[in-house]
Amino acid sequence: MNRKNLIVGQSGGPTAVINSSLYGVVSEAMRQESIGRVYGMLNGIEGFLAGRFLDFKEAFGADELEKLKTTPGAYLGSCRYKLPEDLNDPVYPLLFRKFEELEIGYFFYIGGNDSMDTVSKLSRYAAKTGSNIRVIGEPKTIDNDLVLTDHTPGFGSAARYVASTVREITVDANVYETKSVTIIEIMGRHAGWLTAAGALARKHANDNPLLIYLPETAFDQEAFLAKIEAAFEKNPNVVVCVSEGIHDKDGTFICEYDNSVGTDSFGHKMLAGCGKYLENLVRNRLNVKARSVELNVSQRCSASMMSATDQKEAVLAGAFGVKAALKGETGKMVSYVRTSNLPYRMTLGLEDVNEICNKEKTVPLEWISQDGSDVTEDFFAYALPLIQGAVEIPLGSDGLPDFISRK
Amino acid sequence: MNRKNLIVGQSGGPTAVINSSLYGVVSEAMRQESIGRVYGMLNGIEGFLAGRFLDFKEAFGADELEKLKTTPGAYLGSCRYKLPEDLNDPVYPLLFRKFEELEIGYFFYIGGNDSMDTVSKLSRYAAKTGSNIRVIGEPKTIDNDLVLTDHTPGFGSAARYVASTVREITVDANVYETKSVTIIEIMGRHAGWLTAAGALARKHANDNPLLIYLPETAFDQEAFLAKIEAAFEKNPNVVVCVSEGIHDKDGTFICEYDNSVGTDSFGHKMLAGCGKYLENLVRNRLNVKARSVELNVSQRCSASMMSATDQKEAVLAGAFGVKAALKGETGKMVSYVRTSNLPYRMTLGLEDVNEICNKEKTVPLEWISQDGSDVTEDFFAYALPLIQGAVEIPLGSDGLPDFISRK
Numbered sequence: 131m132n133r134k135n136l137i138v139g140q141s142g143g144p145t146a147v148i149n150s151s152l153y154g155v156v157s158e159a160m161r162q163e164s165i166g167r168v169y170g171m172l173n174g175i176e177g178f179l180a181g182r183f184l185d186f187k188e189a190f191g192a193d194e195l196e197k198l199k200t201t202p203g204a205y206l207g208s209c210r211y212k213l214p215e216d217l218n219d220p221v222y223p224l225l226f227r228k229f230e231e232l233e234i235g236y237f238f239y240i241g242g243n244d245s246m247d248t249v250s251k252l253s254r255y256a257a258k259t260g261s262n263i264r265v266i267g268e269p270k271t272i273d274n275d276l277v278l279t280d281h282t283p284g285f286g287s288a289a290r291y292v293a294s295t296v297r298e299i300t301v302d303a304n305v306y307e308t309k310s311v312t313i314i315e316i317m318g319r320h321a322g323w324l325t326a327a328g329a330l331a332r333k334h335a336n337d338n339p340l341l342i343y344l345p346e347t348a349f350d351q352e353a354f355l356a357k358i359e360a361a362f363e364k365n366p367n368v369v370v371c372v373s374e375g376i377h378d379k380d381g382t383f384i385c386e387y388d389n390s391v392g393t394d395s396f397g398h399k400m401l402a403g404c405g406k407y408l409e410n411l412v413r414n415r416l417n418v419k420a421r422s423v424e425l426n427v428s429q430r431c432s433a434s435m436m437s438a439t440d441q442k443e444a445v446l447a448g449a450f451g452v453k454a455a456l457k458g459e460t461g462k463m464v465s466y467v468r469t470s471n472l473p474y475r476m477t478l479g480l481e482d483v484n485e486i487c488n489k490e491k492t493v494p495l496e497w498i499s500q501d502g503s504d505v506t507e508d509f510f511a512y513a514l515p516l517i518q519g520a521v522e523i524p525l526g527s528d529g530l531p532d533f534i535s536r537k
Numbered sequence: 538m539n540r541k542n543l544i545v546g547q548s549g550g551p552t553a554v555i556n557s558s559l560y561g562v563v564s565e566a567m568r569q570e571s572i573g574r575v576y577g578m579l580n581g582i583e584g585f586l587a588g589r590f591l592d593f594k595e596a597f598g599a600d601e602l603e604k605l606k607t608t609p610g611a612y613l614g615s616c617r618y619k620l621p622e623d624l625n626d627p628v629y630p631l632l633f634r635k636f637e638e639l640e641i642g643y644f645f646y647i648g649g650n651d652s653m654d655t656v657s658k659l660s661r662y663a664a665k666t667g668s669n670i671r672v673i674g675e676p677k678t679i680d681n682d683l684v685l686t687d688h689t690p691g692f693g694s695a696a697r698y699v700a701s702t703v704r705e706i707t708v709d710a711n712v713y714e715t716k717s718v719t720i721i722e723i724m725g726r727h728a729g730w731l732t733a734a735g736a737l738a739r740k741h742a743n744d745n746p747l748l749i750y751l752p753e754t755a756f757d758q759e760a761f762l763a764k765i766e767a768a769f770e771k772n773p774n775v776v777v778c779v780s781e782g783i784h785d786k787d788g789t790f791i792c793e794y795d796n797s798v799g800t801d802s803f804g805h806k807m808l809a810g811c812g813k814y815l816e817n818l819v820r821n822r823l824n825v826k827a828r829s830v831e832l833n834v835s836q837r838c839s840a841s842m843m844s845a846t847d848q849k850e851a852v853l854a855g856a857f858g859v860k861a862a863l864k865g866e867t868g869k870m871v872s873y874v875r876t877s878n879l880p881y882r883m884t885l886g887l888e889d890v891n892e893i894c895n896k897e898k899t900v901p902l903e904w905i906s907q908d909g910s911d912v913t914e915d916f917f918a919y920a921l922p923l924i925q926g927a928v929e930i931p932l933g934s935d936g937l938p939d940f941i942s943r944k
Contacts, residue, residue: 144712173714203708210713294937295835301610301940302838305551306617307580330937402809423833428702431709434841518936529925530701530737533708 133164134235136452139171139178140204141211141241141248142270145284146291146436147444149205151240151268153198154448156186159236164456169232172536174209175239175248179225183232189536197534199441200523202433205534212244213251222255229263236264236455240448242271242282246463246487253461253483264455267463267483268448272430274323277491278481279465283447286440286516288429289327292316293517295435296331296371299423300338303367310419311358311412312369314339315405317429319375321492322346324429326505327513328371338369345375346492347502349384354408355415357503376404384408433531438519443476450478474515540571541642543859546578546585547611548618548648548655549677552691553698553843554851556612558647558675560605561855563593566643571863576639579943581616582646582655586632590639596943604941606848607930609840612943619651620658629662636670643671643862647855649678649689653870653894660868660890671862674870674890675855679837681730684898685888686872690854693847693923695836696734699723700924702842703738703778706830707745710774717826718765718819719776721746722812724836726782728899729753731836733912734920735778745776752782753899754909756791761815762822764910783811791815840938845926850883857885881922 136159140148152170159168168186171178184206186195198205214221229237237252239245249267256263269276272288296314303312316325322344329342340361343349361368377383384404405422413420447464454462462480469475497509526532543566547555559577566575575593578585591613593602605612621628636644644659646652656674663670676683679695703721710719723732729751736749747768750756768775784790791811812829820827850873858871869887876882904916933939 140712144709177714201708202705204712207714208712290937294841295839297937297940298609298838298840299834301608301942302551302834304942305547305611305615307584307614330935333933333935333942402813406809421834423835424831426830427706427709427828428830428835431705432702433705434701514935520932525927526740528737528740528921530697530704533704535708535711535740 133166135167135169135233136165136236136238137169137171137183137229137232137234138238138240139174140206140208141174141239141245142208143430144202144204144208145270145272145430146202146287146433147283147441148240148270149198149201149203150441150444151270151283151448152205153195154445155238155268155452157195158449158452160186162452162456165236166233170206173207174211175213175225176209176211177207178228179221194534197524197532199445200433200436200521201533202431205536210244213248217251217255217258226255226259226261226263234263236266236452238266238268238451240268240270242269242273242276243488243490246276246483249463249483250461250487256460264458264460266451266455266459268451269463269465272324273318273321275321275490275492276486277489278486280468280476281466281516283440283444284430285323286437287435288324289330289513290437290517291429291432291435292324292327292425293330295425296328296339296369300331300369303338303369307366308419309362309366310368310421311416312367313405313408313412313420313422314369314371315374315403315422315424316371317425318345318373320345320490322373323493325371325373326493326509327517329505329509330513330517336364338365338367339371340364340368341370341503342505343370343372343376343503344493344498345373345377346495347498348379349376350378351411353501355412358412358416372404372408374403433523433533436521436523437517438521439516441521447478454480471511471515540573542574542576542640543572543643543645544576544578544590544636544639544641545645545647546581547613547615548581548646548652549615550837551609551611551615552677552679552837553609553694553840554690554848555647555677556605556608556610557848557851558677558690558855559612560602561852562645562675562859564602565856565859567593569859569863572643573640577613580614581618582620582632583616583618584614585635586628601941604931606852607840607843607928608940609838612941617651620655624658624662624665633662633666633668633670641670643673643859645673645675645858647675647677649676649680649683650895650897653683653890656870656890657868657894663867671865671867673858673862673866675858676870676872679731680725680728682728682897682899683893684896685893686870687875687883688873688923690847690851691837692730693844694842695731696737696920697844697924698836698839698842699731699734699832700737702832703735703746703776707738707776710745710776714773715826716769716773717775717828718823719774720812720815720819720827720829721776721778722781722810722829722831723778724832725752725780727752727897729780730900732778732780733900733916734924736912736916737920737924743771745772745774746778747771747775748777748910749912750777750779750783750910751900751905752780752784753902754905755786756783757785758818760908762819765819765823779811779815781810840930840940843928843930844924845928846923848928854885861887878918878922
C-alpha cells in the first residue's frame, strides 16, 4: 500500500488564526484516502528533533478538532529554530531519517519568513537527496509582510483588533474636554500594515486617529509636534497611531532616543517603547495631557476580534495546500490572490518558497500620505475586506472563552 | 401642572456600562408620566455650569437610545470637577438657579467616589435651602471600591475583560518551551478587585496566572523572586498579575523603585509602571526571558468583553433610582444587595450617599492567601457570577463595532 503520512508544525509568533490553518491542513488530510496518519510536531522542528509529536486521531475527538478554529495561540507549540545554511549539516539526514521512520510523505510548516526558510531548506535537501517528501509552507503572520501573497492569515484578525481597539480608546479619550494626546503603539518593526489598520477606526472625516506613523518613512519629531498642534484645531482629543519600529532619517529607532531611561536600581538598562517616549515628548513640549497605550501581545492572541474572513481563508489555505501536495507540489507556499476589491474576491495559489523566505513586504509608499502622517484611500480599499465578519467564540462553564489546549 | 424635569450627568472615568446606567435612568424617566423633559448634562456638572446640556427627546430617535447599552465611554462626556466643601460658596445658588430655570425636580449623577461627593453636597445644599430637588447617585467604577454595595456597575465587564485577556496572554505565553515570565499590570491603585479577577482565567489547578499581587498587602521583591523560582516547577511559562498600586511594607510604590528610569533627552522624569520594573527585575536577577503587558485603558473602554450580567444590572439600577426619586428619596445612592451566590441573586437598595463618598472598599484580607500571592476560593464565589454572559455588539457598515456618539 502506497499511503504516506503527513506531519504538520507551527513556528514563530502565534496569531488568532494559526490554529485555523492547522485545522485546514489536518481536516483535509484526514479526508484524503491517500494520506495515512496525520501527525503534529510539538514545538516545531525543534521539538520534533527531540522526538516530540502527536497523532491527531489519538489526540482529538471528532468535535474537538473544530475548536482549533476558535482557539488563538499555537496549539502544537512553536519554536524559533533556524536550520543551518549548509545542507551538508548532519541535522538534515537526522531529520529525514525521522521522517522515514514515521513514513512521512508530506511535510507542512505554518509560519512567517523564518518558517518559509525552513520549508525552502527542507525542500532543497529533499531534491538534492532524491527524497520524495513534499514540503509545503502555510503562511502566517500578523505583520502581513510576506511577499508574493496579497495578504497573510493572521493579519485580518490583528487588524480588526487594532481598528476596534483604537475606536474604543478614541471613545475613551473623548469623554473629557481638556486637550489631550493619546499615543497608541502598535506592533510592526519594519512593516506598518498593522499600524495602518488603526485608520480603519475612523467613522468620518477628521475623526481619530488623526495621525498615523509607519516605519516605511522617516519620523521627524519636530514635524510630529507641529502636526499635533494643527490636529488640535479639529479635535481637543488627539489620538495618534505609531508603529513600534518608527525611526528617524538616520535610521535611529525613536524608542532608542530615551537612552537615559536606562537604569533600574541594579544599574541595568531599561527600555521603554516609542509610545512612552512620545508621550513624554508631547507632555513636556506642548504642555498638554498625554498618555500612551501599547497594544502589545493582545494584537496577536486576542480571539475576541477574530475576523471571520481571516478565519475562513486560513482554513481554505490549509486544505488547499494538502490538495496541492497530493498533486505533487513541493517547495511551495500557499498564497492569496485577490481578484477583486468590490466585491472582495480572492483565490488561492502557490508560489516558490525560495522567492518568499527572508524577504519583507512593506506598505507601498504610494499608500502613505506625502507628509508621512497618514495612509491613503488605497489602503482602506485593501484592508477593509480583510477585517469583515465576527466569529462567535464558544464559552466554557465558567463563562469565559473555551480554548482547547494539549493535555 | 406639577410635572418636573429630570437631569442626568456622568462623571469620572468611563466604563463599558456607564451608558447602560444612563439608558436605565433615561428610558425609565421617559416612561414616567410625572416626569416632563429628560435632560443630559454635557461633561458633568462642569459643562452644565457652562450652560451645556441636551434634551434626550431631541437628541435621540427611539431605537437609537438602545445603542447606549452597547456603547462604552461616557455618552454625555465626563468631568473631574469637585464642588467646594463650603456650602456657602456662590457656585451652589448659581447651580440651583439653573436647575430652577429648567424646572428640574430630579438630579441624577452616575459615577464613583468623587461623584457621590457631588451628590452628597447637592442633596445637603437642597436640604439646607428647602429646595425639593431630589438628588440620586448611580454607582459606577471598574475599581469596585464603593462601600455599602455588593459590587459596582462596570466592575463585571472590566473583570471579564481582564480574565479573558489574561487567559489569552497565557495561551500566547505557552507556545514556547523556554522558561519565561509574563507580568500583567492591571488597574487598581488602592483596591485589588480587578487584579484579583485575573485568577478567573485559570482553567485548572496550577494553571496560570500562578501568582497574583494586590495592593491590599505589602509586596516584597525577594519573596516574589523566590515564588517565581518555585512556580517554574509547575510551568516553564509563568504568568503573574500585579495591581498598578502594589507597594512595599513602607508604603513605597514598586513603580517608584526605578526612580533612575527618570530622564528623557530633555532631562524630564519618565515613569514606567511596576510591570516594567518587575520585568527587568526578573530578567536581571533570574536570567530568564521576561516581558510585561500593561492592560491599560482597554480594561475600562473595551466593549468586546462586556458582561451581560453587568449590563443588565446597570440598566436596572438606573431605572430603580428614578422610581425611588419619584417616591421621594433623595441623598441616596442605588446599591446592589446580593441575596445568594449559588444561584446568584441580587436585589437593589438605597444607601445614604454621605456614608459612601470619599470612602474606599478594598479586597477583604481573608480573601487573600497568607503569603499575599493569590486569592482564595471566596473571591471566585464572589466574582464569577458578575462576569457571566456575552453581549453582542452591533456592527456598522464598516464591519466594526457601531458605537453611538453625540453629533
